[in-house]
Amino acid sequence: MKIAVIGAGSWGTAISAMLAEKHPASDIRLWARSPETVAEIHQVKENRRYLPGVLLPQSLQCTSDLKESLAGAAVVVMVTPSHAVREIARKVAPIISPDAVIVSATKGLEEVSLKRMSQIIAEEIPGLASRIAVMSGPNHAEEVGRKYPSTTVIAAKKKAIAEQLQDLFMLPYFRVYTNPDVMGVELGGALKNIIALGAGIADGMGFGDNSKAALMTRGLAEIVRLGIALGARPLTFAGLSGVGDLMVTCTSKHSRNYRAGLLLAQGKTISEVCGATNMVVEGIRTAKAAYSLAQQNQIVMPITEQMYHVLYNHKPAKEAVLELMTRGKTHEVEEVAVEPIDWEN
Ligand SMILES: NC(=O)C1=CN([C@@H]2O[C@H](COP(=O)(O)OP(=O)(O)OC[C@H]3O[C@@H](n4cnc5c(N)ncnc54)[C@H](O)[C@@H]3O)[C@@H](O)[C@H]2O)C=CC1
Numbered sequence: 001m002k003i004a005v006i007g008a009g010s011w012g013t014a015i016s017a018m019l020a021e022k023h024p025a026s027d028i029r030l031w032a033r034s035p036e037t038v039a040e041i042h043q044v045k046e047n048r049r050y051l052p053g054v055l056l057p058q059s060l061q062c063t064s065d066l067k068e069s070l071a072g073a074a075v076v077v078m079v080t081p082s083h084a085v086r087e088i089a090r091k092v093a094p095i096i097s098p099d100a101v102i103v104s105a106t107k108g109l110e111e112v113s114l115k116r117m118s119q120i121i122a123e124e125i126p127g128l129a130s131r132i133a134v135m136s137g138p139n140h141a142e143e144v145g146r147k148y149p150s151t152t153v154i155a156a157k158k159k160a161i162a163e164q165l166q167d168l169f170m171l172p173y174f175r176v177y178t179n180p181d182v183m184g185v186e187l188g189g190a191l192k193n194i195i196a197l198g199a200g201i202a203d204g205m206g207f208g209d210n211s212k213a214a215l216m217t218r219g220l221a222e223i224v225r226l227g228i229a230l231g232a233r234p235l236t237f238a239g240l241s242g243v244g245d246l247m248v249t250c251t252s253k254h255s256r257n258y259r260a261g262l263l264l265a266q267g268k269t270i271s272e273v274c275g276a277t278n279m280v281v282e283g284i285r286t287a288k289a290a291y292s293l294a295q296q297n298q299i300v301m302p303i304t305e306q307m308y309h310v311l312y313n314h315k316p317a318k319e320a321v322l323e324l325m326t327r328g329k330t331h332e333v334e335e336v337a338v339e340p341i342d343w344e345n
Pocket residue numbers: 007008009010011012013033034050079080081082083084088105106107108139140141142278279280282
């Protein structure tokens with residue numbers, strides 16, 4: 001069997017290492033944009049720029065030729081930053097096998113269309129729209145690469161596809177759950193990054209654990225509110241791709257979004273924050289998209305709204321905090337009736 005992993009950042013490298021370890025006799029081919037990364041992975045079996053200190057399996061192949069990575073691949077994992085997904089999917093479309101399964105492991109929303117990654121891939125590769133799954137959960141590449149026990153969710157509309165991928169990825173240190181709620185799993189992974197920026201800002205301002213717990217809990221409340229309005233299942237957000245990922249990203253030293261928040265609290269601008277890392281800080285673009293989605297759907301998302309103003313309208317974080325703490329009184333929980341989501345045939 002051949003599997004292509006498109007995107008050789010931290011997560012694509014860790015995913016391809018897992019697959020090569022689990023399927024040593026299969027052709028696992030990682031596509032990297034830069035030929036230097038390809039050469040490094042072949043020569044020293046390490047991706048020093050994006051996943052330093054993790055020795056990659058001997059059998060892992062790497063290429064910067066998209067055609068070579070995709071030819072004959074039964075499964076294609078798309079894991080570039082969200083802003084590159086449409087462009088890459090467009091290039092993949094004419095080359096990918098007509099019966100391949102696609103897994104999106106990217107976390108984000110498209111800035112202008114406000115779409116989820118699986119929606120973009122379905123638009124660009126319409127022939128495979130029913131064969132797209134998503135993978136999301138509390139999965140820092142630095143830890144998965146070191147084989148620390150980790151868990152994730154694979155969501156697909158069809159049970160057979162979700163279970164096929166569950167079998168493909170399961171390892172003793174990487175436990176995979178399935179879920180039919182593709183939208184909920186994707187929204188959880190994308191929106192938690194906005195809250196992580198806030199958690200970094202809170203810590204950077206010298207606040208304590210109470211503040212962070214408040215941000216995480218009320219952040220989850222607004223994620224669920226938007227998710228329900230768009231058609232996701234509330235319980236999905238209580239799972240690994242919801243609260244699980246929110247916890248890890250708001251508390252981990254590995255979190256790029258959390259670290260970006262720390263820098264924002266020091267008064268750094270978006271371009272200074274992005275310039276301080278070679279890695280993608282998805283929450284910055286997602287905050288803009290989620291703010292628009294909330295407005296379009298008339299959903300109250302106070303933390304997202306404040307994050308948007310801090311990021312894009314130079315609002316001082318101190319002012320944003322005060323507005324969050326003194327806004328109109330509300331109840332904690334709103335009762336809503338929701339339709340269950342089941343597998344499609
Ligand atoms: N790093 C992690 O622990 C995890 C990351 N993710 C998600 O995976 C996605 C990819 O993130 P990482 O692997 O962390 O990336 P990264 O931040 O480690 O590296 C970025 C990668 O994207 C490539 N890249 C940048 N612009 C590109 C473009 N226009 N076209 C093609 N490639 C481009 C870079 O060459 C580099 O390989 C993101 O959406 C992220 O949220 C999901 C779970 C875990």
